Amino acid sequence: MLEMRLYLAQRISAAILAPLVLMHLGLMIYAIQGGLDAGEILGRTRGSFFWGSSYSLFVVAVAVHATIGLRNILREWLQWRGPLLHWFSWLCLAGLLFAGLRAVAAVVLP
Amino acid sequence: MLMDSPAATSSTATIAVSVWRGDARHGSFQRFQVPQQPSQTILDVVTWIQRYADPGLSYRFACRVGMCGSCAMMVNGIARWTCRTHVNKVLRDNQLTIEPLRNMPIIKDLACDMSEFFDKWNQAMGRFEGTTRRDQPVSTLSPNSPQRRLADAATECINCGICYASCDVVRWNRDYLGPAALNRAWSLQNDERDCAGDKRLQAVAGDAGCHQCHAQQGCATYCPNELNPTASIAGLKRMASQAWFNKKLGKRDA
Amino acid sequence: MKAHRKQPLYLAFLLHRVSGLGLVLFLPFHFYVLALSLQGNEKLDSFLHWSQLPQVKFAETGLVFLLAIHLLGGLRLLALENLPWSNAQKNYAAIALASAFFVALGFLLRAF
Numbered sequence: 001m002l003e004m005r006l007y008l009a010q011r012i013s014a015a016i017l018a019p020l021v022l023m024h025l026g027l028m029i030y031a032i033q034g035g036l037d038a039g040e041i042l043g044r045t046r047g048s049f050f051w052g053s054s055y056s057l058f059v060v061a062v063a064v065h066a067t068i069g070l071r072n073i074l075r076e077w078l079q080w081r082g083p084l085l086h087w088f089s090w091l092c093l094a095g096l097l098f099a100g101l102r103a104v105a106a107v108v109l110p
Numbered sequence: 111m112l113m114d115s116p117a118a119t120s121s122t123a124t125i126a127v128s129v130w131r132g133d134a135r136h137g138s139f140q141r142f143q144v145p146q147q148p149s150q151t152i153l154d155v156v157t158w159i160q161r162y163a164d165p166g167l168s169y170r171f172a173c174r175v176g177m178c179g180s181c182a183m184m185v186n187g188i189a190r191w192t193c194r195t196h197v198n199k200v201l202r203d204n205q206l207t208i209e210p211l212r213n214m215p216i217i218k219d220l221a222c223d224m225s226e227f228f229d230k231w232n233q234a235m236g237r238f239e240g241t242t243r244r245d246q247p248v249s250t251l252s253p254n255s256p257q258r259r260l261a262d263a264a265t266e267c268i269n270c271g272i273c274y275a276s277c278d279v280v281r282w283n284r285d286y287l288g289p290a291a292l293n294r295a296w297s298l299q300n301d302e303r304d305c306a307g308d309k310r311l312q313a314v315a316g317d318a319g320c321h322q323c324h325a326q327q328g329c330a331t332y333c334p335n336e337l338n339p340t341a342s343i344a345g346l347k348r349m350a351s352q353a354w355f356n357k358k359l360g361k362r363d364a
Numbered sequence: 365m366k367a368h369r370k371q372p373l374y375l376a377f378l379l380h381r382v383s384g385l386g387l388v389l390f391l392p393f394h395f396y397v398l399a400l401s402l403q404g405n406e407k408l409d410s411f412l413h414w415s416q417l418p419q420v421k422f423a424e425t426g427l428v429f430l431l432a433i434h435l436l437g438g439l440r441l442l443a444l445e446n447l448p449w450s451n452a453q454k455n456y457a458a459i460a461l462a463s464a465f466f467v468a469l470g471f472l473l474r475a476f
Contacts, residue, residue, distance in 0.1 A: 037412065
């Protein structure tokens with residue numbers, strides 16, 4: 001029942017992502033006016049528990065969601081199977097988690 | 111022996127028809143010039159070719175009145191019942207391309223091997239399993255109960271294979287049970303006389319089952335009986351999720 | 365495009381998949397840029413300075429569109445799979461597409 005587990009993980013991560021993506025889109029539209037400035041951004045994110053926790057959750061959910069989505073594409077459009085598909089998926093998950101949490105840490109940790 | 115063809119005068123318009131000949135590995139399109147006739151259907155065109163141009167053309171049909179689904183073929187890239195498709199509705203630049211149904215192995219010319227289609231019907235447990243015997247009273251069902259309405263909405267499938275040929279998930283995933291089998295499973299899940307619901311849900315929630323559907327609705331777009339397997343599959347997804355969280359679904363594929 | 369795919373809900377699927385693919389390919393770059401701040405504000409600022417170029421702002425608008433259409437299309441799918449069936453799928457897909465355009469337009473107008 002692997003595909004069912006992945007389906008559920010995909011949909012649950014989607015439900016978690018929905019409000020976070022809305023927040024992110026709102027933030028981008030708000031912040032883009034007048035251009036982006038590192039000082040402005042980091043001034044708000046550094047030391048913020050709120051931004052740290054919401055974007056960490058965002059990263060975990062997106063790592064799961066994007067990996068499963070990409071896996072579907074590789075399976076259906078490139079016909080990847082077996083160990084190739086399996087190990088690439090884990091690599092993708094690990095890569096997104098690592099790079100994502102590192103990025104959150106970079107902007108949040110004081 | 112070729113029959114005498116109907117007299118074609120110089121004023122009879124003809125259609126250029128490309129027909130797939132051969133099987134999937136060795137084959138090509140063969141072109142015929144077929145006389146146009148009033149109210150002509152694609153099946154009429156195929157029949158004309160077999161009677162007057164090449165008796166070796168292989169194709170399937172039975173009722174020729176849109177009830178059996180045997181004559182389903184790809185017409186200009188769309189799966190259709192050829193007996194119910196008028197030439198003048200689908201003609202493009204006076205050309206027709208006729209091929210066997212997609213996603214199934216080709217036996218010869220316009221006839222494909224539907225074994226996998228029916229095998230998947232069985233894998234999805236698309237068969238009714240009841241509890242009563244013939245010496246017991248007939249079940250009384252209300253046709254208006256919500257469940258019966260759901261079962262009835264999905265029940266008219268005649269296994270023509272058009273949805274299967276129109277589904278890109280079938281194309282990309284050869285194990286996928288497909289719209290027809292899953293649609294039947296959904297109809298049976300809503301039949302209150304059926305007792306195999308748990309086993310059937312396990313069968314359709316496996317790796318090749320309902321969760322593979324991407325809701326492209328090719329099936330619903332092209333089903334000549336106006337069924338909607340996507341809707342049925344969405345129902346199966348809901349049932350499976352509920353069963354999963356109620357710990358009623360086994361962790362292994364059926 | 366194959367004839368049988370020229371119908372609205374296949375296109376909705378394709379848009380959803382392509383937008384997801386675009387986003388997942390963008391993510392590593394996005395995470396890399398944010399992590400530049402590990403090397404100090406100036407590193408991040410020099411990238412943000414480059415991103416003032418009009419072409420970059422258009423590209424960012426494109427990304428906002430991808431995210432918005434993927435979100436809205438995804439909400440349609442979550443509804444399709446968890447709520448009672450609605451026959452208005454084509455309508456919802458059209459609303460999702462139109463809304464995503466407006467979101468992207470909102471971003472574009474504020475970016476310039």
